[in-house]
Each structure stands twice: as C-alpha cells, then as structure tokens.
Amino acid sequence: MKEFNSKTDKFIIRKAVKSDAKELIEYLNIIGGESDFLTFGAGQFEKNVEQEEEFLLSTSKKKNALFIIAEIDGRIVGNLNFSAGPRERTAHTGEFGISVLKEHWGIGIGEELLKYLINWSKASGIIRKINLKVRTDNTKAISLYKKFGFVEEGLIKRDFLINGKFYDSLLMGLLID
Numbered sequence: 001m002k003e004f005n006s007k008t009d010k011f012i013i014r015k016a017v018k019s020d021a022k023e024l025i026e027y028l029n030i031i032g033g034e035s036d037f038l039t040f041g042a043g044q045f046e047k048n049v050e051q052e053e054e055f056l057l058s059t060s061k062k063k064n065a066l067f068i069i070a071e072i073d074g075r076i077v078g079n080l081n082f083s084a085g086p087r088e089r090t091a092h093t094g095e096f097g098i099s100v101l102k103e104h105w106g107i108g109i110g111e112e113l114l115k116y117l118i119n120w121s122k123a124s125g126i127i128r129k130i131n132l133k134v135r136t137d138n139t140k141a142i143s144l145y146k147k148f149g150f151v152e153e154g155l156i157k158r159d160f161l162i163n164g165k166f167y168d169s170l171l172m173g174l175l176i177d
Helices: 018-031 049-061 109-124 139-147
Strands: 002-005 010-015 065-072 075-084 093-100 129-135 151-162 165-175
Touching: 010 109, 018 049, 018 075, 018 093, 049 065, 065 109, 075 109, 093 109, 109 129, 109 139, 129 139, 129 151, 139 165
Parallel strands: 093 129
Antiparallel strands: 002 010, 010 065, 065 075, 075 093, 129 165, 151 165
8 A cells, every 4th residue: 555645636546456446337337427538438337236246356366466546535546457368378468447536636636646656567477568548549548658758559430439520549659678
C-alpha cells in the first residue's frame, strides 16, 4: 500500500482483495456512465459479487497479473487491471485498463496507478511489455501514456460503436527492460 497527497485529497493505492468485490462492482457501474472512453457504459458491468470475488482471487494468485485500486477515505475512486498471457509464449506481455471517478480527475490518481504498474512490471521478472488500447480522441490519456514512454504501434478502425457512432483506437506499448 502506498499513500499519496494530491493538492486536494490524500489517497492510497493498494492491491485489490476479494472483499473489494461488491464496492468495485458499484464503482465500475458508476464510472461506466461518466465517460464514453471505457469499453462499457453505465450499469453494463455484468459480473455478480461472487464472480468478481473469484476474478480478484484468481488475479491475486497470478505472477503476471495485477489489480490495484485507489482509495480516498476508504472509498474506491480508481482502479487499474493488468493481465498478461496465460501461456509461456505470451506470459511476458499484457494489456491494462484504467479508470478514475470523474470527481477525482486531474489530481494525479491515474498517473500514480500507471507508475505502480510500471514499477511492478519491472520488479516482476516476467513482464517485458505493457500494451494498451485507447480511443484516438482521448487526448488526455494519450498524452499521459506518452509521458511514461508508451509509443504508438497501430490503429484499429471502428473499434468502438457508441450511440451509433464509430471511434478508432490507438494501440500503444511500453517495453520493460
């Protein structure tokens, strides 16, 4: 667990545990309605508590997967989920998703979650590449990823369909030495 002070709030980042499942589902259903940049919308996170508990438990047992949350005053305000391949040939590379509650945007939570992932990857002895997919119009996120050394690797046309409109995604990657 790491503690951080922003300009407005004190927050911690820690690994998610099985008992976070119920609050995490509530959090995910809220953030789904706060941004169209996610792969799901409001109320579209469809796991039940038992399924989420199993997912968190399973993730915690893997050496090439990570699920972390950011908390303010004991409330989940952000998360990052990284998962690498299940087989030997792909166990060294994975993709992550990240989100922060809108009311806490701009205070450094996303940046600290990303730092945590990169440091964990370097220390893992397994992870050699971090991948991500981001909508091309999510310029703030792209700027953050570039700040950390992620480079553009490709483009997926019509990757998202939201309210009848298509959006392209940018593939980005970071090599871990």
